[in-house]
Amino acid sequence: MTEANKTLSIAVASGKGGVGKTNLALNLGFALHELGQTLVLLDADLGLANLDVLLGLSPEKNLQDLLGDATAENVVVPLAKEGFVFLPSASGVAELVELDEDVRALLLGKLEALFRQYDFLLLDLGAGISPTVLSFAAMPQERIVVITPEPTSLTDSYALIKVLCTQHQVRNFQIIVNMAESDKEAKSAFNRLAQACERFLTLPISLLGVVHRDPMVTESVRHQVPFMKFAPTCQAAQDIREIAKKIIERRIKLRDLISRTPILKSLI
Ligand SMILES: Nc1ncnc2c1ncn2[C@@H]1O[C@H](COP(=O)(O)OP(=O)(O)OP(=O)(O)O)[C@@H](O)[C@H]1O
Ligand SMILES: [Mg+2]
Numbered sequence: 001m002t003e004a005n006k007t008l009s010i011a012v013a014s015g016k017g018g019v020g021k022t023n024l025a026l027n028l029g030f031a032l033h034e035l036g037q038t039l040v041l042l043d044a045d046l047g048l049a050n051l052d053v054l055l056g057l058s059p060e061k062n063l064q065d066l067l068g069d070a071t072a073e074n075v076v077v078p079l080a081k082e083g084f085v086f087l088p089s090a091s092g093v094a095e096l097v098e099l100d101e102d103v104r105a106l107l108l109g110k111l112e113a114l115f116r117q118y119d120f121l122l123l124d125l126g127a128g129i130s131p132t133v134l135s136f137a138a139m140p141q142e143r144i145v146v147i148t149p150e151p152t153s154l155t156d157s158y159a160l161i162k163v164l165c166t167q168h169q170v171r172n173f174q175i176i177v178n179m180a181e182s183d184k185e186a187k188s189a190f191n192r193l194a195q196a197c198e199r200f201l202t203l204p205i206s207l208l209g210v211v212h213r214d215p216m217v218t219e220s221v222r223h224q225v226p227f228m229k230f231a232p233t234c235q236a237a238q239d240i241r242e243i244a245k246k247i248i249e250r251r252i253k254l255r256d257l258i259s260r261t262p263i264l265k266s267l268i
Helices: 021-034 050-055 063-067 090-096 101-115 131-138 151-168 183-201 215-222 235-253 255-260
Strands: 008-013 039-044 084-087 120-125 142-147 174-180 206-212
Touching: 008 021, 008 131, 008 235, 021 039, 021 050, 021 084, 021 120, 021 142, 021 235, 039 050, 063 101, 120 131, 131 151, 142 151, 142 183, 151 183, 174 183, 183 206, 206 235, 215 235, 235 255
Parallel strands: 008 120, 008 142, 039 084, 039 120, 142 174, 174 206
Antiparallel strands: none
């Protein structure tokens, strides 16, 4: 009998670029780990290897090496003593779309074997609605869409949600409002998006949490240290911890569903 899946996979996506996906994914990883969870953080951004930079790392191998002899264990970079690893992939992701069936199956097999050892798989995505971003956004069990209170972020995130909903049959979206000046501003931004989704897509979306604008985020980026480490008591770190707790509760609540759902629906 095959072992039931226990891993909850979550993509961190956004319509507009530069809204804080990579910082949130990375620090959410540290918060989840701090709360005793195990996880893999996968860089699924097509463009720049942002996670490497935020961590001050230059990994030797990436996802593409898995197409050769490398095992997933050779490729991952430990981010903590145990239970938290980073899988670099940025430079290889675009090419993965072109893979033929056999190679893709081999890769997916190696990835599955790795992912299923952990409680969570977090994917940091590129921004926008390119076909590869959409495929990556549709694969995991859950999606966090990061928005900011700016009007352009709202229209772009609505566009992303709309395409995923209408073309990829995805209907579960969790929203994080980032860089909010106040809870009131965050609520109002979320409400505007929620109303549009309800009205035009008949789609309810949920507010997962709010991360306030915090100068320590920028400061930590400058030091190439995640803000959960650099300034563990700053506002953004407290906000992220709240979100991590909610995600842990969600995994417990969704346990039965997770055990019956593949970690990644199909690779691209
Ligand atoms: N809560 C916050 N408070 C202040 N600044 C923030 C916050 N979140 C993110 N930033 C700033 O926004 C910048 C962009 O963040 P990040 O690289 O995580 O965005 P992204 O959505 O991953 O971008 P891309 O779309 O290019 O991948 C960071 O360098 C950081 O300075
Ligand atoms: Mg990014």
